[in-house]
């Protein structure tokens with residue numbers, strides 16, 4: 001179904017939104033790619049004592065979640081419940097736990113940190129300055145991430161190289177300097193069509209916002225749908241430049 005819609009009252013035509021990409025990846029090629037991923041996850045789990053995966057419930061993270069379950073790799077899951085997520089993301093978390101029979105730990109910010117941010121910058125002060133955006137992500141994401149990783153010796157992300165200029169040299173394994181533990185990006189060499197081929201070919205639950213023009217999903221006030229042909233991370237902190245669209249979770 002096309003995302004293009006007519007606005008009948010004004011006669012204006014809304015811009016066509018990003019849509020889930022078509023692909024021509026064969027089942028055999030997909031299975032081969034998936035097998036490499038499952039082996040990666042098993043190797044990572046075997047090399048560490050306590051591996052944790054931070055999931056946002058968006059497309060890439062659902063590939064990793066499905067692969068963790070199918071590979072049997074001993075990797076636990078958590079999500080950062082920032083307090084500013086879409087309702088759809090909260091519902092998706094419950095759905096995924098039920099679908100796979102897994103537990104996703106929900107890690108929330110400290111109330112005092114959120115209150116301090118709001119007192120200094122205002123609830124949506126992140127729109128005004130880079131400093132405020134960093135402070136908000138610091139309180140709602142970075143500190144909770146630090147808490148979620150206490151005791152872990154490795155963690156996983158769903159990042160891919162081709163997602164952004166800031167990720168173009170992403171390796172499979174890197175050192176998380178901030179926490180002095182290993183950090184893995186098992187989808188580092190995956191393409192967008194491969195991600196969607198996996199989700200559709202393996203009947204993986206898909207976040208509902210992906211059907212509404214959102215290729216990337218984060219906090220509600222900082223994420224919006226993108227137009228067809230736009231950069232897939234254009235909807236994240238859309239008021240910022242392309243090279244500063246990170247929240248600090250993945251900054252070295």
Ligand code: SF4
Nearest residue numbers: 126136137140219222
């Ligand atoms: S993404 Fe936006 S709302 Fe979420 S923590 Fe960062 S600045 Fe705050």
